[in-house]
Amino acid sequence: MTRVLHANLMILIAAVSLCLGSPVTADESDKADHPSTSAQFRLASWWFTRHADKIAEIEAANDPKKNQSIELLMVGDSITNNFDKGGPGETVWREHFAPLNALNLGFGGDRTNHVLWRLDHLPPLKTSPKAAALMIGTNNICWGSDKPKQAADGVQAIAARLNKMYPEMKILVLGVFPRRQNLDHPHRKQIIELNSYLPNLLVDIPNVTYMDIGPKFLDDSGFLSKEMMPDTTHPSEKGHEIWANAIMPSLLEMMGK
Numbered sequence: 065m066t067r068v069l070h071a072n073l074m075i076l077i078a079a080v081s082l083c084l085g086s087p088v089t090a091d092e093s094d095k096a097d098h099p100s101t102s103a104q105f106r107l108a109s110w111w112f113t114r115h116a117d118k119i120a121e122i123e124a125a126n127d128p129k130k131n132q133s134i135e136l137l138m139v140g141d142s143i144t145n146n147f148d149k150g151g152p153g154e155t156v157w158r159e160h161f162a163p164l165n166a167l168n169l170g171f172g173g174d175r176t177n178h179v180l181w182r183l184d185h186l187p188p189l190k191t192s193p194k195a196a197a198l199m200i201g202t203n204n205i206c207w208g209s210d211k212p213k214q215a216a217d218g219v220q221a222i223a224a225r226l227n228k229m230y231p232e233m234k235i236l237v238l239g240v241f242p243r244r245q246n247l248d249h250p251h252r253k254q255i256i257e258l259n260s261y262l263p264n265l266l267v268d269i270p271n272v273t274y275m276d277i278g279p280k281f282l283d284d285s286g287f288l289s290k291e292m293m294p295d296t297t298h299p300s301e302k303g304h305e306i307w308a309n310a311i312m313p314s315l316l317e318m319m320g321k
C-alpha cells in the first residue's frame with residue numbers, strides 16, 4: 065500500500081510539474097526543445113513505483129541507524145534493469161555488483177530524457193558514491209524517434225548531470241551495446257554512429273571515462289549470436305558476465321578498491 069501511495073504521489077508531482085513547466089537556465093536554453101536532453105517522466109504506475117523504491121533505497125542509505133551505503137550507481141534502461149531479481153543478470157549482480165554496494169537505476173524502456181528526469185527527482189546521498197556506470201541511448205534510436213547525434217547529446221547531458229550531482233564521483237560511460245545479429249542491420253548502424261560521437265562529447269566533463277565493450281559480444285565478423293543476446297538486444301546471463309568482467313577492473317580502480 066505504501067509503495068502505491070508513493071507512486072501515486074510521484075505521478076501527481078509529475079503532472080503538476082508538467083503543467084507549470086520547468087525553469088530553463090541560460091546554459092540549457094539552446095537545448096530546451098531537444099528530445100534527448102529535455103527531462104521527461106513516463107506516465108506509468110510501475111515506473112513511478114520503481115522510482116519510489118529507489119528513493120526509499122537512498123533514504124535507507126542516508127539513515128545512520130540502518131548501516132547501509134551506496135557506493136556505485138548503475139544507470140540505464142532495461143539492459144541494466146535486467147540485473148535485478150528475476151532477470152538474466154541477477155546472479156552476476158550478486159557476485160560482482162552487490163559487494164560494491166551498487167544501486168540499480170536501470171528502468172526498462174527508458175530513453176535519455178527519462179533518465180534525466182529520474183536523476184532530477186532523487187534525494188541526494190549524504191555520502192557521495194565513489195563511481196557510476198552509465199549505458200543508455202538504444203531506446204532513443206532504433207525503434208525510437210531520435211537521431212543518433214541527438215541520442216549522443218542525451219548521453220552527454222546525463223554524464224554532465226551525474227558530475228554536477230556528485231563532483232568527486234568517477235563516471236564510466238559505456239558505448240551503447242550492439243543490437244540485431246548482423247553488422248549491416250539499420251539498428252546496428254545507428255548505434256555505431258551514436259557511439260562515434262561520444263568520445264568528443266564527453267571529453268570535457270570531469271571524471272568521465274568512455275569505454276566501448278560492444279565488440280566483446282560479437283564474433284570476428286561482427287555477428288551477434290543468440291547465445292549472447294537471445295532477442296538480439298538484451299544480454300543473456302553469459303552476456304551479463306562478459307559485461308561485468310569487462311568493466312570491473314575500471315570500476316574497482318575508480319572506487320579505490
